[in-house]
Amino acid sequence: MDTPDFTDHIDFLRKETDKALKRLPLPQNPSTLYDPITYALKGEGKRLRPILTHLVGRAFQADPEDLMNAGIAVELLHNFTLVHDDIMDADDTRHGQDSVHIKWNESTAILAGDGIIVLAQLALNRVHHQTFQAIKCFNKAALTVCEGQAMDLDFASGTKIGIMDYLNMIEKKTGSLLGCSAELGGILANQNENICSHLHTFGCELGKAFQIQDDILEIFSNPESMGKSLGSDVLTDKQTVLSLLAKKDNSAEWDKISKEAKELNIHDRLTFLRTYYEKSGIRLKASLLAETAIEEARRCLKVIPEMHKAELEQFALMILNREK
């Protein structure tokens, strides 16, 4: 589906982001702060958020250097949440390598995350146009991400939730930062409130689709392509879009299925749940939810200048069709 040009362009933006991350003005010392930060940033991230900022910003002719600094800021904010969330969720692997709290320890990981969010602010402070509006948009999103993570903690601790609570949670935890990433592209090009609001919704819906796909891939992809501990949701009995849809669909049957699943070892459990989600049509329903979010996102693209629309359409489809 992707044209070679588009794929090349995305690869180019990813590599430029990686280069800019490597060029971040980090001192050597204290190494207890900067080594784990450098380590966390060299993981194989998809850099979707900065890529989104670049794509939107270039559609409106924003200053490329501003876009790079804003892109670095959103990528850093994302990495800050990963380092801290991995402690909270006891996730051992991230971006194909040990999580920071495993490679070092929890204290070092808390501090590395703290350093990364400050570096994000400092990167944003290097933006030259509409800086103040960009900073406000960024910090509003950062607080919403924290709210989303709080809801996720509640859900993980067994709070009874339905699929709507879950969608609300991922909108905050994942959607708001992708929303901010897209909106920054408009803000830096001095676009009006209506356009920026559509851009925010565009990114936010992409984020929801991304997270739904993440839950699906967690069960259905193979561990090598995901680069993180596959099945950890299953292992920790975490509520996902699949389990919540299954419960909504047939609560009694789902209770039975999840009880049976718990008696199996992790490998058999994964196979058992995969089969159930497939034949009950739950996987399809989850995919439809992701598609609906992508459709909603695409509707917002009406504010994008015509000649750049196709590129952002492709970006949306890339998120929907990703396999890792």
Add this chain to the structure above:
Amino acid sequence: MDTPDFTDHIDFLRKETDKALKRLPLPQNPSTLYDPITYALKGEGKRLRPILTHLVGRAFQADPEDLMNAGIAVELLHNFTLVHDDIMDADDTRHGQDSVHIKWNESTAILAGDGIIVLAQLALNRVHHQTFQAIKCFNKAALTVCEGQAMDLDFASGTKIGIMDYLNMIEKKTGSLLGCSAELGGILANQNENICSHLHTFGCELGKAFQIQDDILEIFSNPESMGKSLGSDVLTDKQTVLSLLAKKDNSAEWDKISKEAKELNIHDRLTFLRTYYEKSGIRLKASLLAETAIEEARRCLKVIPEMHKAELEQFALMILNREK
């Protein structure tokens, strides 16, 4: 030494800060994020940092509302570090109440700290004059605080250090934020670089004196007045200004003393170390270090308009002579 007027003024600023903290626009939900944040902020903090911002800023006729927002920002940044540091240092008590990670759990405390640093940024975004310069000064200090905490982690894990390393660490960990608090008072009143730099040094030296006093009070004050777990430095065998001065003074004797101390229970250990620090003159040497920092701070006050100098002199002496 304090005039009633001065004490009243400080009390007034503290109460106004407490009120402003209570008025922070925090939603109710998710309570997992906002309850621990509200809890952390209602502890009996001294609010020294915002008071310093107000005192300096009023000396230069800065906008009072700006000063309040900047004061809230530095106080929030301070509280962010406390919530996270208490996890890292396993400190159970803070400002007369259970630490956040004790009252809730580590995950909640990590997230609460994250929320607080974002709220700090949002408070600073409400400043109306020289906003951008204030934001840059603030984030530079925030990164330096992280560097100081990294050094503190190294020291706590047994890295061999001397008194100079220690002073460098507290300059970063405590000095930089008090430096920023004072500097913001000048920045918001649009003062030049030279003045702002002196203000920064003023606050920074106060911070060093404060931290040295903290180490002394940790051993010599009574637990009720400190409002935190007294002797926790001793209990965890943490390197402090007292132990480092003792080691520098007579390394062989200090090795013997600290070995003997470790064999005693916490109560006897405190008494034993108190006696040693007193009679060896180490306590006096530590106090002299604090006094030197205060003298250095007072020299920087030459940039303060004459009619406001006395007030800031009193503030410096208040820090030197504090008993809790």
